[in-house]
Amino acid sequence: MSKWVYGFGGGRAEGRADMKNLLGGKGANLAEMANLGIPVPPGFTIPTEVCTYYYSNGNTYPAALIEQVAEALNRVEEIMGAKFGDAANPLLVSVRSGARASMPGMMDTILNLGLNDVSVEGLAKRSGDARFAYDSYRRFIQMYSDVVLGVEHHHFEDILEEAKTDRDITLDTELTADDWKKVVGKYKDKVLAQLGAPFPQDVHDQLWGAVGAVFGSWMNQRAITYRRLHDIPEIWGTAVNVQAMVFGNMGDDCCTGVCFTRDPSNGDNDFYGEFLVNAQGEDVVAGIRTPQQLTKHGRELQRSDLPSMEEVMPEVFRELNAIRHKLEAHYTDMQDMEFTVQQKRLWMLQTRTGKRTTNAALKIAVDMAREGLITRKEAIGRIDPAALDQLLHPTLDPKAERNLLARGLPASPGAASGKVVFSAEDAEAWVKDKKEQVILVRIETSPEDIGGMHVSQGILTTRGGMTSHAAVVARGMGTPCVAGCGEVRVDYAAKTLKVAGRVVSEGDVITIDGGTGEVFLGAVPTVQPELTGDFATLMEWVDTIRILKVRANAETPTDAATARKFGAEGIGLCRTEHMFFAPERILAVREMILAANEKGRRTALAKLLPFQRQDFTDLFNIMQGLPVTIRLLDPPLHEFLPHTDAEIDEIAAAAGVEPDAVKARNASLHESNPMLGHRGCRLGITYPEIYEMQARAIFEAAVQVSRETGRTVTPEIMIPLVGAKKELDILKASIDKVALAVFEESAYQLKYMVGTMIELPRAALLAGQIAESAEFFSFGTNDLTQTTFGMSRDDSGPFLEVYRAKGIYEHDPFAQLDQAGVGELVKIASERGRAARPGLKLGICGEHGGDPSSIAFCQSVGLDYVSCSPYRVPIARLAAAQAALGDAKGSGMH
């Protein structure tokens, strides 16, 4: 016969901590504590298997469950020396959910179950406190009716209000036992009136009602939403824990509290916690009374007037402190515990691995490794790479007041305040001329806004997702960004933004938190990040473990310097087009685009050459011999053309043509789907002189820096959007020719590589041919995801949310690499590429290069390096180490 119930208590248990999948986190840890000899109120767990059974069998239970529950309940009665529903010495129980992953507050809980008109008298007698007994009874009726019977809370609140009004008092505590007795009567009448049936007096009916309610709550809307947000599969189900009640509110020798084996906010190895004398757990949560500190040290730190537990209940405190050490040593991690003291007797109600700030996580992991509690490898595995991000940016001062205006997507972490401007030009002007700090607010951004984005403290857009232009560029720059803030309406003409009736004008100050997506009116003070010694220590350990190299995507000297600071081992993607938007360059770029023929284009390109050469000279100098992969021009030319009349007039005058000619060129370059248009190496094929100029700039810079520093630069030139070997052959031949010319002119030779992006499905499939010519591959997984899914990053917002809600895609494929589809192409290309050219260098330079689960995938298919934005380099280093340790979770997508 299947085992449907697992008992615990009285110094032993049928479960264990490692049976979390079956018993849920709470049940498994209760069993574990019982086995360790730690005092837990006895009880039993109905495992998650029953939940699965329940949902796949039309909300029914396995046949043997009722009998097994009865047996387990008997054991609890024996241990507690009380009887369920008994008139003299009634056993009361709690019924709680307990899923494999913590889902705090998402599912239902029933306390004080087992009370009825008879047993309440027994409780009154045994506790010697009728007021307590009837208060417990009315709490039970209220909770049970709400959760199990569906009688809404407010009905009971009204009755309670009435009772207090009748007595002309304001606090619950002023009500007497008799008052509560009357309230209980009225509660029962209300249930009868609402349901046409009395409140159940049979305690077994009560129990089964509560169990059903807990299983039912697995599918309530809150729980469904929570699971979606936290990637928890529905199939896991929840367990139900039935456990003897203990009371922290039976007098002043009672208390209840929560504690952590170390300080969860800073990680210090101090016993940390709070408790309330003569109170129940819900009183701690409700926050009506001010809790007292557990330790004297804690009380002093908090400058609290209330005595600590260490001082008022020294013996129980010693017992609790011993349990603290026992549990942390046993679980080898910081524990979050709940306890109740009933008449001087300590009961542990829960232990679990405690949540902590990222700073605390770092300190605890490093400390524990030093203490010998865990290994360095374990310490590395303890840190969530994604959470590191918050350490690298300023954050809002947690104590500061704030006036929430709107909420968008947390697109680039960090917090910043500034005056609102509505155009990139204004941003540049305000910063330069007025020396103001600004927040750039746009419906969406485009490459021509780069200058303005660069000088802004933060960026707010009303459209676009986590991988929109604004988000990607902002993350690359380390600038805070809130994207896709749909409730905000921008009026460019009026220079205002409106949200829910509130109007913010140009020059008004706002604050954005790119880590949460929140936007506040006014300035909110921020706290600067400190990369503590623990951070540095962990990063050192990380670098001894990982196999994948980590590079950064960077094109400006600032980005490159940041990348080095964060430990990047080279530049994996330098996007040369970003260099073309500076005011002194864009005119020459536009002149090139408007030129009537190749001669005209070459004349304009000659003006760009010195700028471009200086760009690379700077990068090579900063990177000090580390590899630099430079991608030649990628975006379609129309991205560089002006669209306002004033700009059109300016460029027309400069180029010596009519404004209409500029407009005509604009029109002729218009594309229905620019993503799939005349861009990437297609530009190099149709206008060879562009790539020739870029290659010349690279080689001249490389020669100059090598010669001046004595440190040889080995440029890696990368051709974008290749779909056929012959594209690469033609362009490589042209680059080789330029190299030869520069080496002859300068009487200096150096090595270089020519490789390609793999960002089209065709390139992945034909990787074997392409690798015959390419000396390296870099997977451009942004575009590869767009083409493989046939889904534009910029346009997918409206349906991607629905897709995630309906479970079609578990993750945003632009944030987390789709292993089933895009991943197969990466694998195919890697295999075919390496088969054609053994040792072919493979890397990834899409947004996924900074995503931990994608990094694990990159390791699994044998890439040599990942490249990500500078601020994600530490994250990638950690994720790479975890991947090497095999700790990272895989990504699933159906």
Added chain:
Amino acid sequence: MSKWVYGFGGGRAEGRADMKNLLGGKGANLAEMANLGIPVPPGFTIPTEVCTYYYSNGNTYPAALIEQVAEALNRVEEIMGAKFGDAANPLLVSVRSGARASMPGMMDTILNLGLNDVSVEGLAKRSGDARFAYDSYRRFIQMYSDVVLGVEHHHFEDILEEAKTDRDITLDTELTADDWKKVVGKYKDKVLAQLGAPFPQDVHDQLWGAVGAVFGSWMNQRAITYRRLHDIPEIWGTAVNVQAMVFGNMGDDCCTGVCFTRDPSNGDNDFYGEFLVNAQGEDVVAGIRTPQQLTKHGRELQRSDLPSMEEVMPEVFRELNAIRHKLEAHYTDMQDMEFTVQQKRLWMLQTRTGKRTTNAALKIAVDMAREGLITRKEAIGRIDPAALDQLLHPTLDPKAERNLLARGLPASPGAASGKVVFSAEDAEAWVKDKKEQVILVRIETSPEDIGGMHVSQGILTTRGGMTSHAAVVARGMGTPCVAGCGEVRVDYAAKTLKVAGRVVSEGDVITIDGGTGEVFLGAVPTVQPELTGDFATLMEWVDTIRILKVRANAETPTDAATARKFGAEGIGLCRTEHMFFAPERILAVREMILAANEKGRRTALAKLLPFQRQDFTDLFNIMQGLPVTIRLLDPPLHEFLPHTDAEIDEIAAAAGVEPDAVKARNASLHESNPMLGHRGCRLGITYPEIYEMQARAIFEAAVQVSRETGRTVTPEIMIPLVGAKKELDILKASIDKVALAVFEESAYQLKYMVGTMIELPRAALLAGQIAESAEFFSFGTNDLTQTTFGMSRDDSGPFLEVYRAKGIYEHDPFAQLDQAGVGELVKIASERGRAARPGLKLGICGEHGGDPSSIAFCQSVGLDYVSCSPYRVPIARLAAAQAALGDAKGSGMH
């Protein structure tokens, strides 16, 4: 030692007809004729291998070549009884190119080689005609100097003009032997003056100069362009044929001519040809003299006053006629021959398979099969499927005068005249109200132009390629279309088009030829196609051979009826969105898009339901039980919204909203890359009610037609743009629910299938999962090509031409399936799909479904059917038969 020279003549030869790759077409056939005992002037062929050697060895020859040529030349001298360069009896030779594929006029030819100041006297004596000898010498100097020495033609023309002026005569024929002698002297002086060296007198120098010139001409610009246009690889090279000269201009017992074993214009089994008495081949080509007919029958047909060869040279004619029969029987195909009669002796100079009109090709193939000369299978293999297209549409009367205006792409075959209109609305109004025939002229077309395109006689666009919207829709409708006519400038405001200074206004008549891409001013009469008995016969044979089924892409009753007429075995793609643009429907569609919520959308959709049901009722009735695959709504919703102010006001009024709300919706639906946006099944997922309405319309129509006709309809419902199994699962469940409801309401059951397009790389890769839910796959290779290449069909024009010119893509991948990339995905999807669901029905419904080489590929990967536009159904049937016979050529792409 390698063999570098292949001799022929004197009743035997070292080559054969099947050595065409080595000897070129001309050389192989000369050898074959020699072996057959047919009189050919003796000579030798320097094979294509030498050309390859020449280009891969710095324009040098293999060492043994000179000796082998000398030997071969000796044999020719022996056979002719003359000596090269001899003063008494000189041998003259021609030097001609001869490639594997015919490249008429693209490469160089030298005649009369072997003449110098000495041998010209020998020729004069032997022929007894000094005038002939010196005329030949001056022709030789002129030709050789131009081709080999680079002295331009006009220098010699000037001298000739001068000579005639001096003598005060106008015709060359009036010049005497002495005149020619003087001209020769001046020619030689001119060469000396131009080159600083005399005209070569050494005949062996002459020969090697000519051989080098022929090899050199393989890489001249004309030849390179021709090869690109005709897909001839450069690596093939050309052979050189050196052959004894024979003269048709040595008197009235001499002649020269060309002839065909059957009539190449209509295919009749009549000996057909022309000849000129006392003339050289170039005189026939020059067209100065009117040629005479070969046969009496021919003379009578042509009502010619000039006597036929049959009448004036009956013996030689009989000999020629015997050779005609011998050659046709030997080659089992219609031959195109050249001959010369020198002093009553017949010499065959060339035979090759003759070019013919498609009508003639059909008749000849069917006749020859009936005559037992070839098998039916061979007859099927003889017809170029693509050429069939010209039989199915009206063509310009070849005799009509025409005034060429411009040239664009031949986007949809057929010729049509009409008055120019510049908008779809005007087209509809002019046709309906004024009963005019119109040609719709647009910069480009969009789905909302469908109505206007439908009523137009022809369509002309200035932008877009062979696979632009206009081209695809026009081919589907069988409407003539010239697309991408870049030289034409359209001014919508002025309602004019301009081309090279000429202005055409609204209402002016133009004619377009969609088979050639030409646009003419005024009306040019057209000729209607006749699907002759031979066509029908061949199609019958075809259907007994082919394995692939052929369906049509059709949505209107007209299209469906056309498809059936052309032999379609079902509808493979019915694009439901095309049904939404009719005036009475578009308003409801827009109301649906503008609705604030699902309820509003359902109200609008309820208005569309009856229309949509009628659409399917009509189709099911026409198709009489043949399968009909219906694709649910595919394009993004913004394609249906109006963009002009007037239209916006209209829809706003109808929907009861402000015009600004319409504009706001327009803006909110705007997409950067609509091709990769919110379309296909993404609409079905986000707005389930749209697909529900369509499914209901399909099932209600199917029930009604099945019940009324007693012929069961089995609808095949196709979900577009699927990228994940779960998309299909959700939509299939919804369709199944609608089906159940309709079946219950109507008390009628029928079978149906739900399948999916495979048009995204991800769908192809995950085909195994998708096939668990999909009952059929239809490859949407248009979109699959766009996503696999990352290349928008609409935007690729500007670079695709350059790509083809540089040899990156040999073919337009939108016209001919890219087997290496897209093809691999089709293969992967087919294999994985069939592995998951054995017997899974597979088809293709992209433009490639009507392309012969792509059809061969479809057969090779095991598809069940191809679906193409109705007018291409016969082409697809023929191509499918050829694929079954293994005759189709593969497609190459690097």
